[in-house]
Amino acid sequence: MKYLWVxxxxxxxxxxxxxxxxxxxxxxxxxxxxxxxMVPTDSQTIAPNATLWFYFDYALESGSxxxxxxxxxxxxxxxxxxxxxxxxxxxxxxxPAQAADWLRDPTTQPVGYxxxxxxxxxxNLSHDLYWSGAFNTSGRYLIAVTNTSNAAQVxxxxxxxxxxxxxxxxxxxxxxxxxxxxxTVTPIQLGTMQGKVVFETTTGGExxxxxxxxxxLTKVSRGIDPTWSPDGKQIVFARWxxxxxxxxxxxxxxxxxxxxFAAPRIRWPRISPDGKYVVFAQDKSKSESNVLWKLxxxxxxxxxxxxxxxxxxxxxxxxxxxxxxxxxTDPNIGIMATNAFKGGESLLGxxxxxxxxxxxxxxxxxxxxxxxxSELSPDSTRIVYSMQAHDRWELNMMNSDGSxxxxxxxxxxxxxxxxxxxxxxxxPTWSPDGxxxxFLSDRNGKWEFFVTDxxxxxxxxxxxxxxxxxxxxxxxxxxxxxxxxx
Numbered sequence: 001m002k003y004l005w006v007x008x009x010x011x012x013x014x015x016x017x018x019x020x021x022x023x024x025x026x027x028x029x030x031x032x033x034x035x036x037x038m039v040p041t042d043s044q045t046i047a048p049n050a051t052l053w054f055y056f057d058y059a060l061e062s063g064s065x066x067x068x069x070x071x072x073x074x075x076x077x078x079x080x081x082x083x084x085x086x087x088x089x090x091x092x093x094x095x096p097a098q099a100a101d102w103l104r105d106p107t108t109q110p111v112g113y114x115x116x117x118x119x120x121x122x123x124n125l126s127h128d129l130y131w132s133g134a135f136n137t138s139g140r141y142l143i144a145v146t147n148t149s150n151a152a153q154v155x156x157x158x159x160x161x162x163x164x165x166x167x168x169x170x171x172x173x174x175x176x177x178x179x180x181x182x183x184t185v186t187p188i189q190l191g192t193m194q195g196k197v198v199f200e201t202t203t204g205g206e207x208x209x210x211x212x213x214x215x216x217l218t219k220v221s222r223g224i225d226p227t228w229s230p231d232g233k234q235i236v237f238a239r240w241x242x243x244x245x246x247x248x249x250x251x252x253x254x255x256x257x258x259x260x261f262a263a264p265r266i267r268w269p270r271i272s273p274d275g276k277y278v279v280f281a282q283d284k285s286k287s288e289s290n291v292l293w294k295l296x297x298x299x300x301x302x303x304x305x306x307x308x309x310x311x312x313x314x315x316x317x318x319x320x321x322x323x324x325x326x327x328x329t330d331p332n333i334g335i336m337a338t339n340a341f342k343g344g345e346s347l348l349g350x351x352x353x354x355x356x357x358x359x360x361x362x363x364x365x366x367x368x369x370x371x372x373x374s375e376l377s378p379d380s381t382r383i384v385y386s387m388q389a390h391d392r393w394e395l396n397m398m399n400s401d402g403s404x405x406x407x408x409x410x411x412x413x414x415x416x417x418x419x420x421x422x423x424x425x426x427x428p429t430w431s432p433d434g435x436x437x438x439f440l441s442d443r444n445g446k447w448e449f450f451v452t453d454x455x456x457x458x459x460x461x462x463x464x465x466x467x468x469x470x471x472x473x474x475x476x477x478x479x480x481x482x483x484x485x486x
Contacts, residue, residue, distance in 0.1 A: 044157070052145050224267055348400065
């Protein structure tokens with residue numbers, strides 16, 4: 001008995017050490033150069049007559065400042081602020097020395113101000129405010145965004161790009177998960193995948209294409225929710241970050257980028273299997289109390305817009321094999337279907353009940369647990385989606401008529417039940433042949449790519465060399481992070 005008691009104490013101490021809470025200090029407020037915010041990955045709001053400070057790091061390679069004289073070879077930092085044409089914003093860029101001077105004298109002028117920008121040679125790319133320049137030295141540089149309006153808060157998106165720009169802590173390779181003996185976690189094998197993947201680093205961030213074996217990683221553009229054309233020769237994506245936002249199509253290498261439909265606040269564009277149409281969802285909200293996301297279908301040959309009937313919140317549309325059926329997710333109802341050209345919407349499912357792991361009981365599906373990112377399989381027979389299960393997100397699947405609801409991923413018993421570690425599995429997308437599913441998981445401590453079969457029994461990590469180089473961010477905003485083609 002004494003030996004058993006000692007063992008239990010040792011186990012308790014080990015578990016306590018692993019899951020001890022971390023006390024977090026309050027984060028920066030962005031009130032000045034001494035507590036700037038990181039450049040955000042999504043839209044921000046700024047109050048009237050207010051200023052928010054952000055930072056980015058500028059890192060020159062050794063010797064790069066001297067080559068070519070007076071900055072000829074120094075990489076530029078590019079700063080853009082977009083507010084869908086709403087006026088009243090301004091920003092200034094401050095060097096480290098100017099930021100220090102500003103703390104003593106707030107009238108200190110920046111090295112440069114943002115001005116309206118338009119580039120007709122690059123698909124009519126434009127920004128509400130833009131600044132670009134190179135610096136002589138490495139260091140932490142500051143951006144002060146000011147809302148000069150006396151009455152209205154303004155939503156805006158701030159972007160900072162450049163080969164020498166670092167926005168977030170460096171990406172480090174994820175180690176193989178290990179736990180002290182006697183605990184073991186089911187290992188996940190490293191592997192590859194057939195075909196090619198296009199993915200975004202974050203909403204509105206850089207878009208990359210890469211082969212399934214991790215080779216030929218190429219930055220092709222920037223935007224939101226990228227997907228492949230049916231033949232894998234083009235990519236389609238949305239942009240919010242210019243005064244003429246909309247749906248863009250480019251070649252797989254990023255060349256020949258074209259704006260094919262101009263409209264604000266568009267997400268989730270996808271080309272139909274016959275290559276003739278693009279479906280998307282558009283935010284048409286009138287107020288915070290009347291949120292509306294509606295579907296649009298554009299004929300690529302003519303630019304004609306059709307607006308299919310759908311419910312109030314029509315998120316993440318995907319095409320059926322017939323290039324007419326559209327499946328989407330309404331988080332207030334469930335997974336829905338409509339026709340691009342006729343008829344109304346209908347509920348597919350899931351129906352029946354779900355397991356409430358917090359209460360440890362089965363509940364009828366009357367009010368949804370949170371659900372995101374449904375996608376119809378290439379043969380239109382199955383739908384994969386992610387759904388919140390108490391304190392974690394898991395992948396699920398059902399038949400296209402709403403029947404046969406099954407879970408794909410589930411928690412590792414040691415991690416979840418003994419160590420209280422919740423792993424999230426999100427952003428699923430089908431393989432071109434419908435036999436596998438690519439998804440994101442944070443099981444190694446950061447967001448990385450994994451592939452599974454529909455049973456969830458054959459999970460392998462893929463593109464690890466990619467996520468060891470490039471940071472992928474997911475914020476549970478229905479981000480369609482990646483798409484898979486042959």
